[in-house]
Amino acid sequence: MTTHMNARRTAGPGRGPMVSEPLEPGAPWLPGQETTVMMVSASPALHGEVGRVCAAAAVGLVIAETMEDGGGKWGEVAAVLIGSDVPGGLAGWRGPTVVVGRAEDAGRMWRQAARLGADRVAVLPDSAQWLANYFTRLREPAAGAGVVGIIGGCGGAGTSTLAALIAGHEASRGTRVLLVDGDPWGGGLDSAVAAEGLSGLRWPDLLQASGAINPEQLAASLPAMGGLSLLSWSADGGAGRAPAPAAEAEVMRAARVAYGLVVVDVGRPAGHALGLSVHCDGFVMIVPGRLRAAAAAERVLEALPAAPVGAVVAGPLRDGVDARLVSDALGLPLLGSLPRIKGLEEALDAGRLLDMATHRKVRRLVAGIPGWLAGDGAAGTPDSRAPSGGTPGSGQPVGGRPAGARRHGR
Structure with missing residues (x-):
């Protein structure tokens, strides 16, 4: 289910409005009971691409068109996706972060990921299957090898x-x-x-x-x-x-x-x-x-x-x-x-x-x-051993490369 931050927000089918509070300083990040991800982007094309992937992976999607819409309102999201059209990061967010965009923006996305310390980069539509698998593991961490x-x-x-x-x-x-x-x-x-x-x-x-x-x-x-x-x-x-x-x-x-x-x-x-x-x-x-x-x-x-x-x-x-x-x-x-x-x-x-x-x-x-x-x-x-940051899931872009290193893939 896709909802917009500047309209109304729900956690998924059959639930009432989702209440989100900013994380207290130093509080651990924990996902909500139902898996929802937030996307920060003003691009309708990216909304559609990510929405289709979320539907396939059975996770909810909340869209914030600007950082101001999304800031401090992530109490029940399992990951934040930042579009290639967004210049900055989401202040205070400490959970998984993925930079998403189209192939023509790939170079900028890898620089953006290095600057933000993002966990992953997903170049769409090429990475749609990978992103669906990623969402599935967020939803059911122990469900698959x-x-x-x-x-x-x-x-x-x-x-x-x-x-x-x-x-x-x-x-x-x-x-x-x-x-x-x-x-x-x-x-x-x-x-x-x-x-x-x-x-x-x-x-x-x-x-x-x-x-x-x-x-x-x-x-x-x-x-x-x-x-x-x-x-x-x-x-x-x-x-x-x-x-x-x-x-x-x-x-x-x-x-x-x-x-x-x-x-x-x-x-x-x-x-x-x-x-x-x-x-x-x-x-x-x-x-x-x-x-x-x-x-x-x-x-x-x-x-x-x-x-x-x-x-x-x-x-x-x-x-x-x-x-x-x-x-x-x-x-x-x-x-x-x-x-x-x-x-x-x-x-x-x-x-x-x-x-x-x-x-x-x-x-x-x-x-x-x-x-x-x-x-x-x-x-x-x-x-x-890999250089600092050179392992998946440790704060570097997809490809297993340290921040700022040359990427692989399209």
């Missing part, structure tokens, strides 16, 4: 290896994990984890589904190894089956409910893989330790939907570079390094990649990535 996409900065970077290692490590710790194959032309991720002989559904089976998918039925229908389930393409990639975005979206929705973590092997985000990437809350980009690879990764970043991105640099390092130099060249926080590990290639060839998930060097790298995704702090080793 985090979804992390693993992307390659260049061809052959090792996304499948890193995705399987992250998934295997978290499963070994007792988390219910789903490993998702995002590349229908990759030959089937199940071969890398020795799951090709396990019974269960693959992508081609699920893309024929229509309507709602029961989360527990989804989990029961997929190939599973202990706490790790796998959603893979068949070896022939489904014989060129056309992607079905609605079916994919329903599968990912059910996966969030059924699992504690969803790891998507996106590969290189183009075509079909880009469709899956809109469901990710954040991305880990693996980049070989070469400057030419970093140059290729620049183009990959431009194709990503708006979401935090962190870098993992794969060894061996060449050309006199180090992992920090590669991540700094991309403007990304360094989550860690994946060095050469004895036996890793042999384990991959034999379909025993998950056996390596408890290796000391692997644990050192991947243990902090789910926490980084959730905004709990920087991942990786002590010498590979």
Whole structure:
């Protein structure tokens, strides 16, 4: 339900007028019992874009056309959205803040976010799916798993290896994990984890589904190894089956409910893989330790939907570079390094990649990535921590970059 501050304001269908009082100095920020967000903007176009996203996410929307309308009246809102047409910030607000605007204003929005210390930037309509997911998590913080996409900065970077290692490590710790194959032309991720002989559904089976998918039925229908389930393409990639975005979206929705973590092997985000990437809350980009690879990764970043991105640099390092130099060249926080590990290639060839998930060097790298995704702090080793402000949810714009750094995405 959309209401305007300079008209009347209600918290949602079936409720009376919403009473909002300014926060007392030093009082903690707490959202209201029903989730409503406030948007500060005088742009009718932005009102319409954000209103449609709010309707899809089942959250209320209150619109303040000016800062004066919105100031001190946020007692029951869970987040404040500031339009790209608004020059300043909302004085006294201490909760989540998102800068929203159209693609033509993107450059100004990132500068605005850095100035305001905003948590996120949403470039519309490209970021509509991400913003809907963000609102859903505001409404039901514990209702869904985090979804992390693993992307390659260049061809052959090792996304499948890193995705399987992250998934295997978290499963070994007792988390219910789903490993998702995002590349229908990759030959089937199940071969890398020795799951090709396990019974269960693959992508081609699920893309024929229509309507709602029961989360527990989804989990029961997929190939599973202990706490790790796998959603893979068949070896022939489904014989060129056309992607079905609605079916994919329903599968990912059910996966969030059924699992504690969803790891998507996106590969290189183009075509079909880009469709899956809109469901990710954040991305880990693996980049070989070469400057030419970093140059290729620049183009990959431009194709990503708006979401935090962190870098993992794969060894061996060449050309006199180090992992920090590669991540700094991309403007990304360094989550860690994946060095050469004895036996890793042999384990991959034999379909025993998950056996390596408890290796000391692997644990050192991947243990902090789910926490980084959730905004709990920087991942990786002590010498590979992100710069101040370089984690999602810690007061920096989307993209996992420190305030003022160059952004990714459109």
